[in-house]
Amino acid sequence: MTPRSSSESARDIPEATVARLPVYLRALTALADDGTRTCSSEHLAAVAGVNSAKLRKDLSYLGSYGTRGVGYDVDYLRYQIAREIGVTQDWPVVIVGIGNLGHALANYSGFRSRGFRVVALLDADPRRTDEVVAGVPVRAFDDLEQIVREQAVAIGVVATPAVAAQDVADRMVACGITSILNFAPTVLAVPEGVDVRKVDLSIELQILAYHEQRKSQAEPALPTDVRGTA
Amino acid sequence: MTPRSSSESARDIPEATVARLPVYLRALTALADDGTRTCSSEHLAAVAGVNSAKLRKDLSYLGSYGTRGVGYDVDYLRYQIAREIGVTQDWPVVIVGIGNLGHALANYSGFRSRGFRVVALLDADPRRTDEVVAGVPVRAFDDLEQIVREQAVAIGVVATPAVAAQDVADRMVACGITSILNFAPTVLAVPEGVDVRKVDLSIELQILAYHEQRKSQAEPALPTDVRGTA
């Protein structure tokens, strides 16, 4: 009774696999740029930095795109992964908050080459609405609804200070945005059906700090400034 | 036979828990700023955006810092988590690559308030070594070893283009850096004992795109520009 949508099956791909597909896509692009036409799972896994068994199992969720005894056709597999992720066409994206980070994001060239197109930069500060960043004019935050409607935007990027992030997210959701990438150091509350992913600099650093601390504890012979409390 | 190090036990904390401790730390800081002195696991979990059972289990790995029937003392728990992560003192950090992203990182105020101190900004381009960003002068990349040695730097941030990232990481490792936060869209190869965490914008967006694509497939009655192929 499983209703095939149109041509492919690919029912439910595990979340962990979804998170790795972009890595494989990038690895395949690198291989293609080097002129490699065919690669084994072993080779691709090495480039992508994962276990080859994991790679094969991940790819098996998409279908059987390899040839036993030979490997994978780089271009073909690349297209299949891109199609599965949904980046064969460009996704329109709005960025809200044109501070230091917003500038960096707007200027990031990897956007367009990887399936995304920045259609608008928004900022609440009216003094910024004169600027043009990376060829895109900064507009008022109130234009959000019009832009989302006209350009069918589904993905929004929050690059505001923490205090404004929840308000921005609420407005985004109200306008019909259903995927949010949050750079603000806050937990965003969103209704069911809206996906949020967060990128948090200080959390990443603190995770590193934890492990770093353990490393120095493990080898207590280092000549640091730690005075013994015994 | 388990050898207590000095005062605490806290042997091995699960990686998933380590990744959430910074979130709890931030939530506790927010509560403290609001004047809250005591909080239950339910309350803290709501602020941190997690399940209360998960929160309690996470905290139990650190020790028994709560009081049954009462909850947790905000300041006390905050200190205990900060100590466990290792951010009671500041960690010196070097940032390599002062492009758009490097500027944004250098200007990020959350650095200092969360246990980190940018001690140096490095760039291979000699034209940038005149600049002063966020009060820190940009220096030549070749100064890396001296800075790492003199300031006992253990954490490095890679904010260069992808092609330079591996070289920068190699140099960092050679200088004695053992934790790297990588913003370049590349897989870094590092020797055993060196921790790498990556922050990758386009991977995050592509994960969102995948789910977004599935959403629109699930409800094919939307009045979009999709022409039926049937």
Next chain:
DNA sequence: GTCGGTTTGTTCCCGCGTTCACAAACTCCT
């Protein structure tokens, strides 16, 4: 001092993800 209410710390169970290991399938050489 005892009892009811509250909240933590922990145990148990389940599901997901990773890894190993191997059969199936393909190529190439003879």
Next chain:
DNA sequence: AGGAGTTTGTGAACGCGGGAACAAACCGAC
């Protein structure tokens, strides 16, 4: 045509993490 070598795809085992549920412990009222 057949066999050796290679590589994919997958079944099974295993370990980790999440969530519910409950006993232990604490506070306050009477």
